[in-house]
Amino acid sequence: MKEEERVPFMALRRLIFVQEFPHVSATHLFTPEARILGRKAGEEDNSVGPPYYGTCAADKALGAQYGAAKKATLTTVVMTRPMLIEKIAAFTQIRNDIWAHPERRKFSVVTMSIVGPNINYGHPLMPFLRNVIGNMMEMDVPVVVCAGNDAMLPEHQQGGLDKDSGSxxxxxxxxxxxxxxxxxxxxxxxxxxxxxxxxxxxxxxxxxxxxxxxxxxxxxxxxxxxxxxxxxxxxxxxxQTARQPAKSGLQGGCDGTYKVLWDEFTMWGNGFASSDFGAALKGQVDDCALLPNTWDFQYGLGSDGREWGGQVPHGRVPERAGKEAGAPGDFGCSGSG
Known part of the structure; x- marks a missing residue:
């Protein structure tokens, strides 16, 4: 979920928006002031700050090319001013929306990319901000503030990345x-x-x-x-992934099911053909598949020791396909008839 004040939707839509943000919610959230003033989703308001700051943050979060969660859905909150009371209202809209959709708990992330004055921690509204953010954190919804530092404030200089850092x-x-x-x-x-x-x-x-x-x-x-x-x-x-215990070594199997006009074979393995989304196996089974593009491949651990599995309607037992893709020597198919 994305809290945003000025993502320039219309300009981006003309240029790259559709390609870079393919998953945008049709439902936008509005603060009460935004509704009163008749603000609309998609309006550009570049009166304060650069127009691209929030767009860059959204791209890092869920952009099609560089996003950390490319399949996530972008939901925007329309605001009017980068003031504390308006930020609280925006966070409240997000919290209420997640309350109304409990399936989004643990699967949502809130980001904020809004310029504004320095925070006064003694402001009488701060307890309200802490409360609404705390409500979201209790639902396992993290709040990420995408902030930079131009080093103009001495108390904020520490912790900045060295310009020559090469990690x-x-x-x-x-x-x-x-x-x-x-x-x-x-x-x-x-x-x-x-x-x-x-x-x-x-x-x-x-x-x-x-x-x-x-x-x-x-x-x-x-x-x-x-x-x-x-x-x-x-x-x-x-x-980066959970694997089967190493002591199992190479494993693989193949089971056939009679379908009257053809046999459907399910192949599975562990320790081989693990990095190409089934491409090597597809190249082998396609030679004898009854229909084109019927090879169905998925990654996933199983109690039988598998790390991936694939299915194909086949004209003959595909043992050779498995062995040529790296299966162990005892790889074979059973139950085909």
């Missing part, structure tokens, strides 16, 4: 069982530049392969990530 973190294989984060962490201002030889040495030779051995609880030498500190620099690899 790096990236995620790869997102949305798959092999999703992993790679990071190099070092203090701001440190005279350090990442280089390929060190990355290969510490992330590949040490963190990835350095713990391989004859561990009976990890017969396939699955990788678990970790952190390696080299002086003031930390190299990090962090798996």
């Amino acid at each position: 790096i973190a990236r995620r790869y294989n997102q949305g798959t069982m092999d999703e992993v984060s790679l990071g190099i962490d070092y203090a701001p201002g440190l005279d350090f530049k990442p280089n390929m030889p060190d990355c290969v040495r510490y992330m590949l030779a040490e963190l990835t392969d350095g713990c391989d051995g004859n561990d009976p609880n990890n017969p396939e030498n699955f990788k678990g990530g970790g952190t390696m500190k080299v002086g003031p620099v930390a190299y990090q690899i962090g798996p």
